[in-house]
Amino acid sequence: MLELHFIRTNKERVLQGLKIRNFTGEELRVVDEVLQLDDTRKDTQTELDSILAERNQLSREIGGLFKAGKKEEAEAMRRRVSELKERASGLEEKLKATVEALNEALYTIPNIPHESVPAGNTDSDNEVYKPWPGELPQLESGALPHWELAQKYNIFDLELGTKITGSGFPLYRGKGARLQRALISFFLDEAVKAGYEEIMPPLLVNEDTARATGQLPDKEGQMYTVERDNLYLIPTAEVPLTNIYRDVILEEKDFPIKLTGYTPCFRREAGSYGAHVRGLNRVHQFDKVEIVQFQHPDRSYNTLYEMLAHVEGVLQKLELPFRILRLCGGDLGFTSALTFDFEVYSAAQERWLEVSSVSNFETYQSNRMKLRFRDGKSTRLAHTLNGSALALARIVAALLENNQTPEGIVIPKALQAYTGFSRLD
RNA sequence: GGUGACGUGGGUGAGUGGCUGAAACCACCGGUUUGCUAAACCGGCAUACUCUGAAAGGGGUAUCGCGGGUUCGAAUCCCGCCGUCACCGCCA
Structure with a gap:
């Protein structure tokens, strides 16, 4: 499949190439679709990562609190982590669905023809x-x-x-x-x-x-x-x-x-x-x-x-x-x-x-x-x-x-x- | 097909719940020393995604066969799958 980075930085060339392959205007929309899905993917990834980072941080603190014998504080923190986990699992599902849709769309985009490829149908x-x-x-x-x-x-x-x-x-x-x-x-x-x-x-x-x-x-x-x-x-x-x-x-x-x-x-x-x-x-x-x-x-x-x-x-x-x-x-x-x-x-x-x-x-x-x-x-x-x-x-x-x-x-x-x-x- | 053991970085191999992306050694790369080579010593050495930065770089997340689960926290515990090895069965 094409590299996302390439599509993003050479969008015109991609569209041009697909036209050589006789893509119709309707079919060309897949390029924008891919870029949008990738944006969603990035945003979701970033959000998820920050939640996981917080979870990891809190978990480390909980470990310290248990060792220090501060049970109540640890319990309170555990509840906070539980909330984070729920948010994380929602985002994980969204991320998974986005990546799947993204790949599916990418699979429908053929390789971009070399500049020497002549136009033609058959x-x-x-x-x-x-x-x-x-x-x-x-x-x-x-x-x-x-x-x-x-x-x-x-x-x-x-x-x-x-x-x-x-x-x-x-x-x-x-x-x-x-x-x-x-x-x-x-x-x-x-x-x-x-x-x-x-x-x-x-x-x-x-x-x-x-x-x-x-x-x-x-x-x-x-x-x-x-x-x-x-x-x-x-x-x-x-x-x-x-x-x-x-x-x-x-x-x-x-x-x-x-x-x-x-x-x-x-x-x-x-x-x-x-x-x-x-x-x-x-x-x-x-x-x-x-x-x-x-x-x-x-x-x-x-x-x-x-x-x-x-x-x-x-x-x-x-x-x-x-x-x-x-x-x-x-x-x-x-x-x-x-x-x-x-x-x-x-x-x-x-x-x-x-x-x-x-x-x-x-x-x-x-x-x-x-x-x-x-x-x-x-x-x-x-x-x-x-x-x-x-x-x-x-x-x-x-x-x-x-x-x-x-x-x-x-x-x-x-x-x-x-x-x-x-x-x- | 059956039973059992195992699956950690390029390789060997530690690691049975937290400070382990992961010891040590080997290989590899850079450097110091050396007349050269070797040896010794010092340093570096996974991948992907992502945030930040003009860049150099810095931060975060994920990955210890793969996929689920338990837990505040998993290489480590549980389940499924795949693979490797051994023995049995079958067989060119």
């Missing part, structure tokens, strides 16, 4: 930050979309996944399964080479964890839940990886902290069906290697571009045509200040598929998480960033389609050491 307003410089691949007539290639080569099976679980849970087999494993290892190795520490985190997380990275309450419907144990299946490795540093105070010399992890990702993705979600285009379970960084606020944007370059490098090694988009205000994730999406061109479907999203959250997540670092005498919130490097399912889709030949599917050179075969047939 994904069609996203800016092409880096177009694909060459020609887009053209397939010969008779080229198949990946779901048909899957049948032809028996590499994954959606119907079997449906039989076992439900739609959107693909089952990979044979060389298809091997290709998955190869991509995961390749992506992890690339990240480790770039200085990221490899983590294998839990796949189920608790409520605190889901709240800290912003899945709760903003995207509650996106996650699968294990109600009996009050746990959530992770929608991305970002959640457990970032939460490693929840409630931690770092030293400045700790920066940057770079983590990577492979996990399956589970997403309910309620909504649209049809051609755009066929095959592996959108599934409920997919594999992804994530990169996460924790950085000093002054350097986080350099880090963002470094992460962009990393993803670019990996895609180049896979020899896939891709472009980079800068998300517009309307398409920007709730917790992000600036996001770049990577899209890979899928030649058989003749459309771009999103395979990575790289974001700087600035202090939005770290404020929820209380992730700070020591800055002289005080503490400051760190910046958190993350990106996919990369998401498998759509990479596989593009790989299969773009590399199909009459002799089978050609495996990119960089991947052959991992697959153990150079052609999938």
Whole structure:
């Protein structure tokens, strides 16, 4: 969530940012509401504190009086303290209710977009930050979309996944399964080479964890839940990886902290069906290697571009045509200040598929998480960033389609050491 | 899942109702001494909120796993939850 201090001292910027996110005049009122609630909170806190201070003072005196054997005086004082206690408990309730209302309001305010974020409503307003410089691949007539290639080569099976679980849970087999494993290892190795520490985190997380990275309450419907144990299946490795540093105070010399992890990702993705979600285009379970960084606020944007370059490098090694988009205000994730999406061109479907999203959250997540670092005498919130490097399912889709030949599917050179075969047939 | 023990600051670890935000030691930071290093000595060393001040700073409140309760007063007593460890049960 946004820092109260920031809202207070940069109100105009906050309002401006929310407008970029297409907040209406009505919706903008939440900013004033937050500031008013915070005023109430402060006043209540101050009043309560002074009552408690008096209580503590009197209690100390009572102790002295008892020791001195002055029973009557002590009794009189006790009655005074009782009165104070009643007033205090009323204020405590008010304080609690105010803080709750304040947090609720704060949770409805998304991150303020970075100044470079273009205005816009939908994904069609996203800016092409880096177009694909060459020609887009053209397939010969008779080229198949990946779901048909899957049948032809028996590499994954959606119907079997449906039989076992439900739609959107693909089952990979044979060389298809091997290709998955190869991509995961390749992506992890690339990240480790770039200085990221490899983590294998839990796949189920608790409520605190889901709240800290912003899945709760903003995207509650996106996650699968294990109600009996009050746990959530992770929608991305970002959640457990970032939460490693929840409630931690770092030293400045700790920066940057770079983590990577492979996990399956589970997403309910309620909504649209049809051609755009066929095959592996959108599934409920997919594999992804994530990169996460924790950085000093002054350097986080350099880090963002470094992460962009990393993803670019990996895609180049896979020899896939891709472009980079800068998300517009309307398409920007709730917790992000600036996001770049990577899209890979899928030649058989003749459309771009999103395979990575790289974001700087600035202090939005770290404020929820209380992730700070020591800055002289005080503490400051760190910046958190993350990106996919990369998401498998759509990479596989593009790989299969773009590399199909009459002799089978050609495996990119960089991947052959991992697959153990150079052609999938 | 059952039974038992335990949960104190970065670490070890004192502390069973008041003067304990918390001893001592270690680690860490600053300084003195030393030709350098080491040692010794002195000082500092939690977080959040808040009031005050131009600032340096000063005051207050809360926090000893979490949440309730008892009491004038709780790290200390009571209840619930969570976690750790040990043993048993189950088990890849």
